Amino acid sequence: AQTVTQSQPEMSVQEAETVTLSCTYDTSESDYYLFWYKQPPSRQMILVIRQEAYKQQNATENRFSVNFQKAAKSFSLKISDSQLGDAAMYFCAYRSADNSGSRLTFGEGTQLTVNP
Amino acid sequence: NAGVTQTPKFRVLKTGQSMTLLCAQDMNHEYMYWYRQDPGMGLRLIHYSVGEGTTAKGEVPDGYNVSRLKKQNFLLGLESAAPSQTSVYFCASRSPTSGRYFWSYNEQFFGPGTRLTVL
Numbered sequence A: 001a002q003t004v005t006q007s008q009p010e011m012s013v014q015e016a017e018t019v020t021l022s023c024t025y026d027t028s029e030s031d032y033y034l035f036w037y038k039q040p041p042s043r044q045m046i047l048v049i050r051q052e053a054y055k056q057q058n059a060t061e062n063r064f065s066v067n068f069q070k071a072a073k074s075f076s077l078k079i080s081d082s083q084l085g086d087a088a089m090y091f092c093a094y095r096s097a098d099n100s101g102s103r104l105t106f107g108e109g110t111q112l113t114v115n116p
Numbered sequence B: 001n002a003g004v005t006q007t008p009k010f011r012v013l014k015t016g017q018s019m020t021l022l023c024a025q026d027m028n029h030e031y032m033y034w035y036r037q038d039p040g041m042g043l044r045l046i047h048y049s050v051g052e053g054t055t056a057k058g059e060v061p062d063g064y065n066v067s068r069l070k071k072q073n074f075l076l077g078l079e080s081a082a083p084s085q086t087s088v089y090f091c092a093s094r095s096p097t098s099g100r101y102f103w104s105y106n107e108q109f110f111g112p113g114t115r116l117t118v119l
Helices: none
Strands: A003-005 A010-014 A019-021 A024-026 A032-039 A046-052 A064-069 A074-079 A088-096 A110-115 B004-007 B010-013 B019-025 B031-037 B043-049 B065-067 B073-078 B087-094 B114-118
Touching: A003 A088, A010 A019, A019 A110, A024 A074, A032 A064, A046 A064, A046 A074, A074 A088, B004 B087, B019 B031, B019 B087, B019 B114, B031 B073, B043 B065, B043 B073, B073 B087
Parallel strands: A010 A110, B010 B114
Antiparallel strands: A003 A024, A019 A074, A032 A046, A032 A088, A064 A074, A088 A110, B004 B019, B019 B073, B031 B043, B031 B087, B065 B073, B087 B114
């Protein structure tokens, strides 16, 4: 079974600064997807960014980028130019690339605080 | 296009009571999921369905039952609620991927969640 670990329960960053959230995972599969989800106080789960395991290039979405290290099974999220609206719980998640209805496996989450 | 909706948004039960949570999606998705979220833990899968009339157990299925009689609806039932089932419940849905390449990826959409308290 796959596992996802986020070792930072809480992180804080100054507005306009850069912060990196860590995530490691364990799997025996070679083909899979990795995700970062944001959950603000509204509880809505919002997809921030995704990475396909077969791609070597790191995904980027505006101020959000990842550092995907497949051999190390590491998938960190970098938020540049942090904004107050980035404050939320962030979850790292894994999903197999098979077509058997595979579900998301989530990490424990990292609570990000953005200080003005 | 409402996406994924959940009913109710909040509920308080007494131990031993039963209830059903309703999830509805209007995106014609084949796959539907029920997760629960507890403090200090990520979302954990309770049950899921890969199509109308089919259901399967997830990571934490005990104490729950599900039904998928219609493609657009996925019901989660608690027959005899226990305080350990106090949680926030999320429903999600997506289409199956058609291949291994990025263009076949299909995003999983989440409902807004249901906060359930069992006293």
